[in-house]
Amino acid sequence: MSTPTRFSSMPYTGPAPTNRKPFVPAGLEAIDKRCDEIQAKIAAPYVTAVPGQDLPTFVVEREKIVDVLRKLKEDTELRFELPIDLFGVDYPRRPEGRFDVVYQLYSIKNNDRVRLVVHTDEDKPVPSSLPVFQGFDWFEREAFDMYGIRFDGHYNLRRILTHEMFQGHALRKDYDPAQRWLLTEKDVAKIVPVVEHHPEDSDFEQVTLNLGPSHPATHGTLRIVVTLDGEKIIGADTEIGYLHRCFEKMAETHTYQQVIPFTDRLNYCSAIINNVGYSLAVEKLLGIEAPPRAQYIRLVLSEFMRIADHLVCIATNVLDMGALTNFWYLYQPREEIYQLVEACCGARLLPTYTRIGGLSVDAPANFLDMAKALVKKLPSHINDAEKLLLRNRIFLERVDGIGAITRESAINHGYTGPCLRATGVPYDVRKAKPYIGYDTYDFDIPVAEGGDTLARTLVRLEEMRQSLRILHQAIERGLPAGPVIVDDPYVALPPKEKVYNEMESLIYHFKLIMHGIQPPVGETYFAVEGGNGELGYHIVSDGSKNPYRVRVRPPCFAVYQAFRKMIVGQTIADAIATLGSLNIIAGELDR
Amino acid sequence: MGVIKIERRKQSFMERLYIPETVKGMFVTLRHLIHNLLNYKDLPIINYPEVKRVYSERFRGRHILTSREDGTTRCVACYMCSTACPAECITIEAGEDDRTREKFPTRYEIDLLRCVYCGYCVDACPEDAIYMTRDYELAIDTRARSVVGLRDLVVPPNMPTEPMGWRPYYGEIRKEGTAGGTGRGQEIRAAAFGDEAAPNPELYKGEARPKSEADSRQGA
Numbered sequence: 001m002s003t004p005t006r007f008s009s010m011p012y013t014g015p016a017p018t019n020r021k022p023f024v025p026a027g028l029e030a031i032d033k034r035c036d037e038i039q040a041k042i043a044a045p046y047v048t049a050v051p052g053q054d055l056p057t058f059v060v061e062r063e064k065i066v067d068v069l070r071k072l073k074e075d076t077e078l079r080f081e082l083p084i085d086l087f088g089v090d091y092p093r094r095p096e097g098r099f100d101v102v103y104q105l106y107s108i109k110n111n112d113r114v115r116l117v118v119h120t121d122e123d124k125p126v127p128s129s130l131p132v133f134q135g136f137d138w139f140e141r142e143a144f145d146m147y148g149i150r151f152d153g154h155y156n157l158r159r160i161l162t163h164e165m166f167q168g169h170a171l172r173k174d175y176d177p178a179q180r181w182l183l184t185e186k187d188v189a190k191i192v193p194v195v196e197h198h199p200e201d202s203d204f205e206q207v208t209l210n211l212g213p214s215h216p217a218t219h220g221t222l223r224i225v226v227t228l229d230g231e232k233i234i235g236a237d238t239e240i241g242y243l244h245r246c247f248e249k250m251a252e253t254h255t256y257q258q259v260i261p262f263t264d265r266l267n268y269c270s271a272i273i274n275n276v277g278y279s280l281a282v283e284k285l286l287g288i289e290a291p292p293r294a295q296y297i298r299l300v301l302s303e304f305m306r307i308a309d310h311l312v313c314i315a316t317n318v319l320d321m322g323a324l325t326n327f328w329y330l331y332q333p334r335e336e337i338y339q340l341v342e343a344c345c346g347a348r349l350l351p352t353y354t355r356i357g358g359l360s361v362d363a364p365a366n367f368l369d370m371a372k373a374l375v376k377k378l379p380s381h382i383n384d385a386e387k388l389l390l391r392n393r394i395f396l397e398r399v400d401g402i403g404a405i406t407r408e409s410a411i412n413h414g415y416t417g418p419c420l421r422a423t424g425v426p427y428d429v430r431k432a433k434p435y436i437g438y439d440t441y442d443f444d445i446p447v448a449e450g451g452d453t454l455a456r457t458l459v460r461l462e463e464m465r466q467s468l469r470i471l472h473q474a475i476e477r478g479l480p481a482g483p484v485i486v487d488d489p490y491v492a493l494p495p496k497e498k499v500y501n502e503m504e505s506l507i508y509h510f511k512l513i514m515h516g517i518q519p520p521v522g523e524t525y526f527a528v529e530g531g532n533g534e535l536g537y538h539i540v541s542d543g544s545k546n547p548y549r550v551r552v553r554p555p556c557f558a559v560y561q562a563f564r565k566m567i568v569g570q571t572i573a574d575a576i577a578t579l580g581s582l583n584i585i586a587g588e589l590d591r
Numbered sequence: 592m593g594v595i596k597i598e599r600r601k602q603s604f605m606e607r608l609y610i611p612e613t614v615k616g617m618f619v620t621l622r623h624l625i626h627n628l629l630n631y632k633d634l635p636i637i638n639y640p641e642v643k644r645v646y647s648e649r650f651r652g653r654h655i656l657t658s659r660e661d662g663t664t665r666c667v668a669c670y671m672c673s674t675a676c677p678a679e680c681i682t683i684e685a686g687e688d689d690r691t692r693e694k695f696p697t698r699y700e701i702d703l704l705r706c707v708y709c710g711y712c713v714d715a716c717p718e719d720a721i722y723m724t725r726d727y728e729l730a731i732d733t734r735a736r737s738v739v740g741l742r743d744l745v746v747p748p749n750m751p752t753e754p755m756g757w758r759p760y761y762g763e764i765r766k767e768g769t770a771g772g773t774g775r776g777q778e779i780r781a782a783a784f785g786d787e788a789a790p791n792p793e794l795y796k797g798e799a800r801p802k803s804e805a806d807s808r809q810g811a
């Protein structure tokens with residue numbers, strides 16, 4: 001748990017010198033006005049507004065952060081009750097403290113966001129925000145793991161994504177990413193779930209059982225330790241990080257364009273959405289917009305990917321419960337969706353299709369025909385699966401009321417996406433803050449009551465239909481004409497014909513490959529609705545070719561942290577059913 | 592804002608009885624079975640490896656280095672591809688031709704285990720020198736063999752375009768239509784590449800190409 005500085009051996013030379021202009025977000029005046037309003041509401045001397053940001057931003061004194069969070073959450077008008085993100089940023093040798101801890105909250109009532117920044121240092125612990133937002137539990141652990149920022153009062157502040165033998169803190173600017181740390185079996189952390197209640201008169205002994213990390217029912221490398229009383233779970237704990245590859249550090253050591261293939265590997269069931277989200281975030285920073293044709297293709301493929309994501313989730317969830325037939329019926333259309341993706345960009349699972357400023361290549365000539373055929377085919381598969389599931393008494397009784405989470409608890413844990421909508425909260429980024437033209441399409445947000453496994457399945461089934469609705473409308477409108485990438489030699493590579501034949505284009509080509517895209521100095525947050533909730537990218541740019549910091553807000557991370565509480569009191573088989581319905585993708589969870 | 596609330600349906604009496612619904616469910620399965628038996632040809636199953644999937648002409652598979660008409664490799668060892676590569680898996684060493692003053696690679700290695708098949712090297716090349724093929728069967732038995740060098744990568748000039756995948760067509764599409772792929776299975780690889788002749792594995796192997804002047808110059 002120590003933070004030995006001898007492993008922080010990389011000489012850090014400070015931000016690269018740059019003559020780039022600072023980033024000016026669109027609609028700045030409205031944001032700054034909102035910023036003033038919020039500050040008037042909080043009315044505290046320890047909160048300083050930072051104008052000129054893309055969200056209302058405040059610097060808060062370290063000791064007072066919990067008070068401010070509580071005020072923002074409990075104020076009847078502001079109601080910032082959904083914890084979106086908490087992460088660190090490292091600015092070595094900065095006088096007011098080396099680290100930034102950045103909080104982001106969302107208000108469902110006002111469809112509004114706020115960002116809080118706390119300056120701190122290695123030896124200055126930040127008060128833990130767990131009493132206000134339980135959803136920051138793992139986020140604080142991650143900030144500790146990656147930066148060594150301490151949180152006072154956190155009940156379990158240990159490493160989360162890296163292992164016990166890992167030395168140093170990976171996301172510090174002076175951490176050398178080439179170092180390797182070996183974890184041997186004897187050093188693996190022993191996890192003992194906390195048992196809150198073990199009935200005295202139980203006929204059974206307490207047994208502790210390890211599920212995973214490589215268990216067929218965990219669909220990825222998740223480790224769940226459960227304490228059992230007979231078949232009933234009386235205590236549970238989860239351990240993650242088995243698929244950790246430090247996406248965020250890799251992003252810092254590569255150029256903006258080179259990060260796109262890494263984003264594929266976050267939620268690999270709906271990789272195009274990750275590509276799109278990241279590209280849009282960088283485009284926002286650059287102040288450019290991709291041409292309509294590119295946006296259209298991005299939207300169509302995002303919706304197909306959302307359907308594929310839900311298909312996989314439902315299929316594997318019911319597969320764990322023994323319903324193999326549905327698995328086949330649902331996987332077949334998914335295969336054809338991947339075929340469409342492959343026809344566009346040449347790879348199925350990891351498409352790397354978008355580029356900053358547009359797409360890598362235009363869609364094939366028969367793109368719309370393929371999409372049309374798919375949209376026609378999909379409903380029958382979904383209907384078949386729905387019939388087989390929702391009229392099946394065994395299925396219904398196995399999922400009804402299982403793995404339930406209340407609306408308040410879901411919000412407090414930072415749930416987004418289908419898992420939040422299953423508790424009755426109609427929050428969807430596509431409606432709340434429309435991007436790539438979602439506001440021009442007519443679709444509904446399905447919500448269900450109960451927040452249990454059945455509700456999540458129902459929401460996903462209906463969401464696929466809504467996606468199909470969007471696709472129908474999109475296909476009717478047809479592909480807009482025009483290029484698929486911006487005509488800006490500082491962002492997009494010039495066409496190959498020109499590179500081969502013209503000196504000027506060749507120079508731009510060389511410049512762009514060697515020096516990369518250099519966005520203005522500043523930071524921005526952009527969120528898209530991923531398959532599993534709000535997928536956000538917070539990008540900090542120092543004007544150089546590599547991002548200074550890329551933070552991805554993984555929806556699974558927030559969703560999975562409540563899992564250990566959800567399964568207490570259930571049987572093991574129910575825990576498996578619950579896990580499947582949460583749709584935890586390890587690639588995104590562990591990054 | 593359109594929000595639809597999904598109500599839970601109460602199970603009807605018949606559903607609670609379970610057996611009738613099971614029988615109905617069996618009919619769904621039966622319908623699929625009969626449909627599949629009647630449309631055997633359209634089954635989504637591919638009998639790999641006898642039958643191979645046809646990928647589109649954008650498929651990002653194993654790389655090749657193309658050659659000029661005179662048999663020399665197009666690559667001029669400009670390091671653009673290795674700079675653009677996010678996986679840092681391309682190693683190039685440059686040499687210079689004494690007679691033509693041309694730069695050329697004396698060593699060009701791609702570690703196929705590190706490669707993420709993103710196609711950035713193809714996009715970055717200013718010389719039309721590196722392409723990706725539709726070859727996706729890259730199984731190897733030792734780690735060392737994952738590193739492929741000039742010998743494996745360079746192909747003779749005038750190679751048929753059918754086996755090729757991702758090529759530098761940024762901004763402009765070369766072929767109309769399906770982009771080549773049907774997603775269906777087709778027997779043997781040659782057919783998959785749209786030509787009836789038996790597959791020519793030599794196409795992918797450096798050894799097969801006739802020894803040209805360029806070889807002796809490069810000392811390969």
Ligand code: SF4
Pocket residue numbers: 672675676677678679680681701705706707708709710711712713
């Ligand atoms: S495909 Fe991508 S990872 Fe592979 S060699 Fe080319 S640039 Fe590198």
Ligand code: SF4
Pocket residue numbers: 665666667668669670671672673683715716717718719720721
């Ligand atoms: S393959 Fe192309 S980009 Fe790579 S070194 Fe050769 S000429 Fe340059």
